[in-house]
Amino acid sequence: MEYGLFPGGKxxxxxxxxxxxxxxxxxxxxxxxxxxxxxxxxxxxxIHDDLPCMDDDKIRRGKISTHIKFGESTAVxxxxxxxxxxxxxxxxxxxxxxxxxxxxxxxxxxxxxxxLGIAGGQYLDLSFEKKKVSKSKIxxxxxxxxxxxxxxxxxxxxxxxxxxxTQIKFFENIGSNIGLLFQIADDLIDFKGSTVIxxxxxxxxxxxxxxxxxxxxxxxNAIKYADKIKSKIIKDLNKYSSNTNSLNETLDYILKxxx
Numbered sequence: 001m002e003y004g005l006f007p008g009g010k011x012x013x014x015x016x017x018x019x020x021x022x023x024x025x026x027x028x029x030x031x032x033x034x035x036x037x038x039x040x041x042x043x044x045x046x047i048h049d050d051l052p053c054m055d056d057d058k059i060r061r062g063k064i065s066t067h068i069k070f071g072e073s074t075a076v077x078x079x080x081x082x083x084x085x086x087x088x089x090x091x092x093x094x095x096x097x098x099x100x101x102x103x104x105x106x107x108x109x110x111x112x113x114x115x116l117g118i119a120g121g122q123y124l125d126l127s128f129e130k131k132k133v134s135k136s137k138i139x140x141x142x143x144x145x146x147x148x149x150x151x152x153x154x155x156x157x158x159x160x161x162x163x164x165x166t167q168i169k170f171f172e173n174i175g176s177n178i179g180l181l182f183q184i185a186d187d188l189i190d191f192k193g194s195t196v197i198x199x200x201x202x203x204x205x206x207x208x209x210x211x212x213x214x215x216x217x218x219x220x221n222a223i224k225y226a227d228k229i230k231s232k233i234i235k236d237l238n239k240y241s242s243n244t245n246s247l248n249e250t251l252d253y254i255l256k257x258x259x
Contacts, residue, residue: 003070009061016250023157023240029096033092037085041109046060051072058201087110104159112149124137133216135213138213142212151176177229190204
């Protein structure tokens with residue numbers, strides 16, 4: 001669990017949580033605790049995604065994958081345990097928020113992690129290999145696989161502040177677009193990036209016939225599409241707050257990163 005969770009990684013999801021939390025002036029320690037739950041979910045998904053029955057990746061975050069290091073059965077159990085630990089964190093007495101809000105967060109994170117989110121997205125990703133898939137289906141898959149956890153991060157501060165369902169949905173949509181932006185950037189790295197710099201094998205999407213926006217639109221058009229998404233995120237956020245400098249920097253990092 002420690003091997004898959006702590007070393008390496010960018011912690012972008014919890015950074016987005018902190019950026020949005022700052023807009024709503026949420027207590028930093030509260031955000032860090034919830035961010036820990038988010039990172040547990042993300043680490044679980046990576047450990048399971050790397051398994052031979054899934055994407056069969058042997059390198060992750062610049063080191064051998066968890067199942068290579070400890071064996072497949074241990075990796076499955078470690079992933080399962082990280083998934084459940086996320087909910088332990090959310091219901092812990094050390095997380096100083098209202099109990100009703102904790103229940104709402106658990107429900108939202110459950111939806112994010114299961115068939116409506118990460119697990120469902122991974123299923124579609126595997127199902128789409130070597131098939132001709134429409135743009136709308138690829139976007140739906142990538143929002144489930146990647147965007148839903150970003151949606152959770154963006155919705156958390158709004159849920160804590162007990163804002164309306166309309167406002168929660170507004171920030172969930174922003175999160176979906178951030179996740180889509182992140183996934184496109186990730187696919188661009190796989191397409192042209194270096195394995196040494198990226199910390200994982202690159203060029204595997206093309207080999208496996210993965211359905212990505214790059215495979216559909218082409219490299220340059222995918223970059224243009226990513227820029228368009230970023231502009232929409234900023235435009236939507238500016239409707240709500242002018243305190244978005246930190247988030248803008250994070251979005252720039254997502255687009256310009258090489259790992």
